[in-house]
Amino acid sequence: MPDSEYRDIRELELFSRMADAHFASLMRGAYVQNFPAQIELIAEGEPSDFLHVLVSGSVDLFSTWNGRESSMATVRPISTFILAATIKDAPYLMSARTLEKSRIALIPSQDVRAIFDADGEFARAIVAELAQCYRSVIKSQKDLKLRTSLERLANYLLRQQARAGGPSVFALDFEKRRLASVLGMTPENLSRAFKGLQPYGVTVAGTRITIGNQADLEYFAKPSQLIDDVSA
Amino acid sequence: MPDSEYRDIRELELFSRMADAHFASLMRGAYVQNFPAQIELIAEGEPSDFLHVLVSGSVDLFSTWNGRESSMATVRPISTFILAATIKDAPYLMSARTLEKSRIALIPSQDVRAIFDADGEFARAIVAELAQCYRSVIKSQKDLKLRTSLERLANYLLRQQARAGGPSVFALDFEKRRLASVLGMTPENLSRAFKGLQPYGVTVAGTRITIGNQADLEYFAKPSQLIDDVSA
DNA sequence: CCAATTGATTGACATTTATCAACCGGGTGA
DNA sequence: TCACCCGGTTGATAAATGTCAATCAATTGG
Numbered sequence A, B: 001m002p003d004s005e006y007r008d009i010r011e012l013e014l015f016s017r018m019a020d021a022h023f024a025s026l027m028r029g030a031y032v033q034n035f036p037a038q039i040e041l042i043a044e045g046e047p048s049d050f051l052h053v054l055v056s057g058s059v060d061l062f063s064t065w066n067g068r069e070s071s072m073a074t075v076r077p078i079s080t081f082i083l084a085a086t087i088k089d090a091p092y093l094m095s096a097r098t099l100e101k102s103r104i105a106l107i108p109s110q111d112v113r114a115i116f117d118a119d120g121e122f123a124r125a126i127v128a129e130l131a132q133c134y135r136s137v138i139k140s141q142k143d144l145k146l147r148t149s150l151e152r153l154a155n156y157l158l159r160q161q162a163r164a165g166g167p168s169v170f171a172l173d174f175e176k177r178r179l180a181s182v183l184g185m186t187p188e189n190l191s192r193a194f195k196g197l198q199p200y201g202v203t204v205a206g207t208r209i210t211i212g213n214q215a216d217l218e219y220f221a222k223p224s225q226l227i228d229d230v231s232a
Numbered sequence C: 001c002c003a004a005t006t007g008a009t010t011g012a013c014a015t016t017t018a019t020c021a022a023c024c025g026g027g028t029g030a
Numbered sequence D: 001t002c003a004c005c006c007g008g009t010t011g012a013t014a015a016a017t018g019t020c021a022a023t024c025a026a027t028t029g030g
Helices: A003-010 A020-029 A083-088 A109-118 A120-146 A149-163 A176-182 A187-196 A214-221 B003-010 B020-029 B083-088 B109-118 B120-146 B149-163 B176-182 B187-196 B214-221
Strands: A031-035 A040-042 A050-056 A059-065 A068-075 A079-081 A095-098 A102-108 A169-171 A202-205 A208-211 B031-035 B040-042 B050-056 B059-065 B068-075 B079-081 B095-098 B102-108 B169-171 B202-205 B208-211
Touching: A003 A020, A003 A050, A003 A102, A020 A102, A020 A109, A050 A083, A050 A109, A059 B120, A068 A176, A068 B120, A083 A109, A083 A120, A083 B120, A102 A109, A109 A120, A109 B120, A120 A149, A120 B059, A120 B068, A120 B083, A120 B109, A120 B120, A149 A187, A149 A208, A149 A214, A176 A187, B003 B020, B003 B050, B003 B102, B020 B102, B020 B109, B050 B083, B050 B109, B068 B176, B083 B109, B083 B120, B102 B109, B109 B120, B120 B149, B149 B187, B149 B208, B149 B214, B176 B187
Parallel strands: none
Antiparallel strands: A031 A102, A040 A095, A050 A079, A050 A102, A059 A068, A059 A095, A169 A208, A202 A208, B031 B102, B040 B095, B050 B079, B050 B102, B059 B068, B059 B095, B169 B208, B202 B208
16 A cells, blocks of 8 residues: 555544554555446445445445435545444445545454454544444434425535535536435436526536525525534 | 442443443433423433433434424433434434433433543443444435335334234334324325225224234335344 | 313325436547 | 437426315313
């Protein structure tokens, strides 16, 4: 593994405070691999042999049931995924596929569990990360259960805008069909939902979103810290 | 706190392995209180001052937004709730109310965080609990996004049946209006959904459910380990 | 015992969302 | 260059779900 990557991973919240020796030991067993786009990295139901760390690219976490499929989340660098399965030594609940060419570090789950037992700082970091993940899903659950699809889209746009630094024009960061799935609707409906936001000053050209009237959209979307704040 | 309760709490996965001294220290700062039914214990957005341990009774975790409300989960003895908020020292994402007369131990969050730093076993237990909670929400998310309301109800009935030990006749364990909210539908729709399951041999009399044809219902519901298994 | 309350159910209807089919338009590759 | 492919959009329609009002049934409290 190149030094720069080693350092990048080391700087992750999850690893930044643990003992050097322990980190080195984790990395010794790990290997980094490049994957092309659209590769299925893991399938739900499989045993969780590796903790994955996305170094570059992006990964879609999705689930299937009875022939249906739904995007649950998108992983962006640099962060880990399927931590909970690794910790519990339980089967993955979600599948993962690369959205683009991606570089991923694979750390054997049993190493993670072993170091977890040996390194208090690492344990603390894992707890923080898990609590964070848990709260994210709860927020997403609230989004789904308390809002209509139009409201979800409006709030999604506001979050995306905030991530971009707040400009009135910004780009969607992934395919609309995936966005639809993430928001829990069909692509057709997403199209119509964008139209439904026109009265609130939203215009769409391909992947480029313009928020014409911030106040209008916010009044409609009614974003809430307890749902839409990424931190908190 | 009575000895029997002390022991009951001590036996929780979360506390069972930690050092005696640490547990005693946690309990010293804790206090136990009885609440009548329908009392709001915590409100979303509040700072998380206490880790709650439900000793007896039952508690509804719910969320609100823009005048709407949705039940997120039901807590049953003996278990803790709002662990993630306590750990992160972040505001509650959900509100909690007693469903019936309940007895609850309140442990100051800062004590939990302090002992967490001092006791490796406790830290491990917290990780296990958080990972469990996380996976539960993911399952619930999959249930919501991948299934229709009829399918959710069918699978809920099968899970409830399993919890009761698998009899063909069993009781719902809470109000239908709450069940509706948990399943993400209106009470009216739940009524109709029960009718919709009649062709699969489900009959309802008040709170008493009869599953006339197990195979039929299972064929329709298509329960999945990765959504419906409480453990796993 | 009865009035009042509460939760559940039903019917009629509106709204939302999904489905299916067609079409558009910008790449891509032969 | 041009046919094709793919993602996105549109329209027509169907299905699912929510809303509102009325009613029913069980329960409670006077």
